[in-house]
Amino acid sequence: MADLQPVRGTRDLIGEDQRRHQHVIDTARRIAVSYGFDEWSTPVFEDTRVFSRTLGETSDVVMKEMYTFDDRGGDSVTLRPEGTAGVCRALVTNGLTQSLPQKVFYAGPMFRYERPQKGRYRQFHQIGLELIGPAEPLADAEVIACGWDILTALGVAGDAVLEINTLGDTESRDAYRAALVEYFTAHKAALSKDSLERLERNPMRILDSKDEGDKRIVAGAPTIHAHLSEAASIFYETLKRHLLRFAVPFVENPQIVRGLDYYGHTAFEFVTGKLGSQGTVMAGGRYNGLVAEMGGPQTPAVGWAAGIERLGMLLEVPPAIAAAVAIIPVGDAAEGAAMDVLQSLRHAGQRAEMAYRGNLKRRLERANRIGARAAVILGEDDLARGVAQVKDLGTGSQEAVPLGEIAAYLSGRARPI
RNA sequence: GCGGACGUAGCUCAGCUGGUAGAGCGCCAGGUUGUGGUCUUGGAUGUCGCGGGUUCGAGCCCCGUCGUUCGCCCCA
Structure with a gap:
């Protein structure tokens, strides 16, 4: 600790x-x-x-x-x-x-x-x-x-x-306070110790006393309405x-x-x-x-x-945070392209994150842990073709998407993943 | 300021009438060197809130203290 x-x-x-x-x-x-x-x-x-x-x-x-x-x-x-x-x-x-x-x-x-x-x-x-x-x-x-x-x-x-x-x-309240003091003074014997002090200091506070005995007396107390x-x-x-x-x-x-x-x-x-x-x-x-x-x-x-x-x-349901897209380069050579994709998604208003280290398995685990909805996997052979694998982490399905279209692909579909 | 309950692993908690700590979850690593969630194997982690006392021996009993919590008082 x-x-x-x-x-x-x-x-x-x-x-x-x-x-x-x-x-x-x-x-x-x-x-x-x-x-x-x-x-x-x-x-x-x-x-x-x-x-x-x-x-x-x-x-x-x-x-x-x-x-x-x-x-x-x-x-x-x-x-x-x-x-x-x-x-x-x-x-x-x-x-x-x-x-x-x-x-x-x-x-x-x-x-x-x-x-x-x-x-x-x-x-x-x-x-x-x-x-x-x-x-x-x-x-x-x-x-x-x-x-x-x-x-x-x-x-x-x-x-x-x-x-x-x-x-x-002010006039109503002064008249009411006087009436309350008169009423509670008449019931002084039955009031709680706390309320006896309130009677001196702040008689209106007796009205919201939590003491059960007080509550019974309060129930019969005059209300302000006659004094308005x-x-x-x-x-x-x-x-x-x-x-x-x-x-x-x-x-x-x-x-x-x-x-x-x-x-x-x-x-x-x-x-x-x-x-x-x-x-x-x-x-x-x-x-x-x-x-x-x-x-x-x-x-x-x-x-x-x-x-x-x-x-x-x-609040019944804790407010959620936006689901992220995880960017996962495979191999050092893919990191630069991954950074480009990362920024393009962010600039398109999406939450995108890239883990700094770890193999593919570890990075997918991390993507799962942060509640990512999709992963963009950039392997060297994909990059050579100008595409990346976009994986829907809910369904597990995966599709090759041209690098320049990833942001649109992730946000523009009828049912965005 | 007053009263009750509670402080044990990162979290939730177990721990018998005293014999120097455990589970689940989580975490780390492997099974699987380019595919997560499930499964499986292994691993790390504690000044038992703190200080004092009793005892051969205290997580456990006693005193004090700090903190948390539920009430009271107060509520602008």
Whole structure:
């Protein structure tokens, strides 16, 4: 066993892992583009204030889970724990608050210092969407529909359920929080120890407690709907109507909550039962207050993020790599011609490989091992006639093909081999 | 930060109440010096995660530690 191991919570993406990862990104990007989203890449580390300004006061735990350090110049920087803050910072610093709406897609690594679990790493990867500018519920519906289409294209939508809720506007939420505190205080004796702490710190979190006793109490808790202002209620009803129109199936889950104050109105999660307790595969909501907290003007926005590792684990069939053509010269004199064929195939867009050494048997074995669909065998007597043997490794049949026609032969037939 | 399970060959794992390591797959070579997949013969490979302890003797028992994993907490 090697002395040097990857740092706890990090891992290498190699072979099938990498292909799953890349397939998730490629699929999401393609569909996001069809919705008009444009890809942004923002730095993986930012001035610590980019995150502390929006997250810092609300929960001190958040600070403990961030990778924060002083750089050589003495500035505090932080590896980004999520994507939205950086996008909002970039929006403001690039003056794009003057050019709304902005429809942003991103993909990349995020960092959180926490205990690794299934599909949950210290360096993990997310894809995400941010639709910044529109205040209309149609924007929420588009963002959700795009997420749904991505899950569908990945083949994981069948396992996932979209759960939606509204957090209302500020007045609605304040009224609701007060009602919750009143209700749970009345049931204080039956609450779990964890939830008693939540009651002090973050009462809405009791709603998604995993404790069985808590769940019974939560079942009788008031929902936000009685406390919604008329505007908030209309917003939510309109969103649901739009989702029906987009044919995105959903269930309402009044227990979905968000910890931070800049969230309001829409909150949603795509949940699967296939990943143990880490069942949320895509989560998002409306955050009308965040851009302002980043120093920009009051700007409505809605978005989601999804863990690439978790989505990759849900892919039923691992993405395949292109089948190769193996070029096999027999004898030193054939090597030059083999190199010509090799490049002609590559330049025609095919995956072509040539082993550097070994006899014919060994090279055919290797061709088999890399999953080659065909082998081009160049012997000296064939070369003298200007041909090579092209062997279909599936059927074993073999045919002499003029050297100049090999690329066309391998790609141009009705049933390419 | 807390709790359970697990660390043995490149991979998946076996290894009895303690007697100084095994299988399958893979890999390498031959049977077959210009024809792969199947078959067959042979071969290489381990600080048994690491450190300490008990013992005549530890892969096995004890303590510690690191890591993995499943949960809890948290979840921006």
